[in-house]
Amino acid sequence: MREVWNFSAGPAQIPYEVLQKAQEEFLSYDNSGMSIVEISHRSSAFIKVMEETERKLRSLLHISDDYGVLFLQGGASLQFAMIPMNLKKIGKAAYINTGNWSVKAAEEAERVGMQVDVIASSDDKNFNYIPAWPTDFSGYDYVHITSNNTLEGTTFYEFPQTGDVPLVADMSSNILSEPLDVSQFGLIYAGAQKNLGIAGLTVVIIKKDLLKHQNQLPKMLDFNQHYEKESAYNTPPTFAIYILGLVLDWVAEQGGLERIAERNRTKAQLLYDYLDQSEMFQPTVFGKDRSIMNIPFITGDDALDKEFIQYCEQHKIATIKGHRLIGGMRASIYNAMPIEGVQALIDVMQAFEDLKGR
Ligand code: PLP
Numbered sequence: 001m002r003e004v005w006n007f008s009a010g011p012a013q014i015p016y017e018v019l020q021k022a023q024e025e026f027l028s029y030d031n032s033g034m035s036i037v038e039i040s041h042r043s044s045a046f047i048k049v050m051e052e053t054e055r056k057l058r059s060l061l062h063i064s065d066d067y068g069v070l071f072l073q074g075g076a077s078l079q080f081a082m083i084p085m086n087l088k089k090i091g092k093a094a095y096i097n098t099g100n101w102s103v104k105a106a107e108e109a110e111r112v113g114m115q116v117d118v119i120a121s122s123d124d125k126n127f128n129y130i131p132a133w134p135t136d137f138s139g140y141d142y143v144h145i146t147s148n149n150t151l152e153g154t155t156f157y158e159f160p161q162t163g164d165v166p167l168v169a170d171m172s173s174n175i176l177s178e179p180l181d182v183s184q185f186g187l188i189y190a191g192a193q194k195n196l197g198i199a200g201l202t203v204v205i206i207k208k209d210l211l212k213h214q215n216q217l218p219k220m221l222d223f224n225q226h227y228e229k230e231s232a233y234n235t236p237p238t239f240a241i242y243i244l245g246l247v248l249d250w251v252a253e254q255g256g257l258e259r260i261a262e263r264n265r266t267k268a269q270l271l272y273d274y275l276d277q278s279e280m281f282q283p284t285v286f287g288k289d290r291s292i293m294n295i296p297f298i299t300g301d302d303a304l305d306k307e308f309i310q311y312c313e314q315h316k317i318a319t320i321k322g323h324r325l326i327g328g329m330r331a332s333i334y335n336a337m338p339i340e341g342v343q344a345l346i347d348v349m350q351a352f353e354d355l356k357g358r
Pocket of ligand 1: 148150
């Protein structure tokens, strides 16, 4: 059983069963007498881990053979630069600006020489909604979105229909939270440290026709190199890939993405329902764009926020403090957070409200 419920936005709580399994086999992987972190990435045992992990991801997300799956390093942040470097043809890309991570992605694209057009933005309202976007994407190498905004707590529930122009999505904070039609995207990327396991691994799902390009790139920054070398051009993040494999088994055991999505919606609804009736706590996002992964909320009084965060720490609720740019609190309730964890948070919020006589 958990000693605390961890609401961290990332690295985040991962399924307890995954931690237990990793612990059980940590000293000797597959009766080899060697730990998973000691075996060669070129050994048949580890190649099998990589292949199986990719197969499981493909199966859960129904990824067709038109796409390559890459296991990379450098976090989602390196993708902010790698994507424009690899996808550059015309030299112009469209970005929808929905928060801090979109801003960073666009800035980095500019830094590597891409002309960035911000075609829609919600910065006028502290990014508390998903803006409408134009429908003509001609003349762009790709269109970039951040599908879930980890700091601000908003999500795209519909995606731009970009036709022949590849749609690129940073799904770091909501990949595997619900079923997904991968065929709508040219490229999907995600740091693993939320729904995919632990830090150190970045997953890229890329349409194969985007792999080939004329750009002269260092090999480590070239998607095609990684694809051709089956994500083992250099030493891949072996432990993080192994953990991803365990996480994918866990997702399948839970009943797959449909079941996971149902549970995620129930958890989020429980918390939003509480927030919507609370006299003390207010959510910062209203309406249809609310994220089911990251739920920011405030009291409107910085000192009271601080007191509540301390109260949480005394009551087995960890890492509820909001991001420094947004303030207040944030509950990140990724796949691994069970309904009991969300209920425990609500009970603590209610107790705090009672204590304060509200
Ligand atoms: N994009 C999103 C949506 C994120 O939530 C994060 C943070 O965790 C990042 C990008 C940055 O990821 P990384 O730390 O893996 O570079």
